[in-house]
Amino acid sequence: MRSFVRRTARAVRILLRDGGIPRRLRWLAAAGLAPVPGPLDEVLLLLVALILFVFYRQKLRQALLYQPPKEITMPEARSGPQKTLLSVPRAQRFTLQMPVRYRRPGEHSWHVGTTENISRSGVLFRADDVLEPYTQLEINLVLPVEIAGLAAAEVVCRGEVVRSVQPPAPEGGPALAARILQYHFQHGAQPGNA
Numbered sequence: 001m002r003s004f005v006r007r008t009a010r011a012v013r014i015l016l017r018d019g020g021i022p023r024r025l026r027w028l029a030a031a032g033l034a035p036v037p038g039p040l041d042e043v044l045l046l047l048v049a050l051i052l053f054v055f056y057r058q059k060l061r062q063a064l065l066y067q068p069p070k071e072i073t074m075p076e077a078r079s080g081p082q083k084t085l086l087s088v089p090r091a092q093r094f095t096l097q098m099p100v101r102y103r104r105p106g107e108h109s110w111h112v113g114t115t116e117n118i119s120r121s122g123v124l125f126r127a128d129d130v131l132e133p134y135t136q137l138e139i140n141l142v143l144p145v146e147i148a149g150l151a152a153a154e155v156v157c158r159g160e161v162v163r164s165v166q167p168p169a170p171e172g173g174p175a176l177a178a179r180i181l182q183y184h185f186q187h188g189a190q191p192g193n194a
Contacts, residue, residue: 007064008046008049009045010066011035011052011060011063012029012032012045012049012052012063012090013029013110014063015029015052015060015063016029016030016033017060020056021052021059025051025052028047029044029045031044032047032048032140033045041190044069048142051186068131070140080152080173090119091119091120092120093117093118093119093122094117094118095116096115096116096117097114097115097116098115098141098144099112099113099141099142100112100113100114100115100123100125100140100141101137102127102137102140102176102178103137103138103140104135104138105137110140111128112128113128113173114126115174118141120180121179122159122160122162122179122180123139123141123157123159123177123178123180124176125176125178126167126172126174126176127174127175128173129173130164130166130173130174132164133161133163133164134160134161135160136158137157137159137160137161137178138156138157138159139159139178139180140154140155141154141155142155143155153185153188154186155168155183155184155185156184156185156186157180157181158181159178159179159180160181160182161176161177161178162177163177164177
């Protein structure tokens with residue numbers, strides 16, 4: 001019985017965040033989740049679960065079957081405490097070599113580089129010089145018709161350097177990995193005029 005109440009409480013906690021559940025029912029569920037001595041909180045949770053079962057059966061079933069992401073342990077290079085991270089699937093990366101322009105906010109001139117791969121959350125590109133992690137960047141690139149759709153589209157991004165990699169050969173530039181914090185498409189803009 002205790003495990004049923006715990007599973008039900010977890011499912012109700014998940015459904016509290018669902019905007020499709022009426023506000024008064026969410027308030028009742030929140031009162032049931034409050035640490036009240038005695039069985040009152042469990043009775044409220046079971047009452048809310050019963051209402052959810054009758055009127056929101058599919059959502060309750062999904063919440064009951066929900067499994068939180070497993071934690072993974074990331075070993076450190078040196079001995080010390082272990083870090084745990086939630087396992088989050090990485091965004092799909094596309095290998096694309098195309099020109100990219102970047103600059104620090106406030107700079108007037110653009111630096112030119114070449115992308116190596118790109119995803120919805122980041123870009124890896126060859127640059128003129130090494131930049132420190134956490135450096136904010138403005139990044140502009142033009143997606144080809146094959147990716148953008150009907151016409152080439154300029155993507156204007158705000159990003160942040162997450163790491164720099166020195167080139168293995170002296171003739172190549174350093175690689176910068178940047179997280180994309182914000183972006184928008186400029187359809188119809190002339191490529192290179194941002």
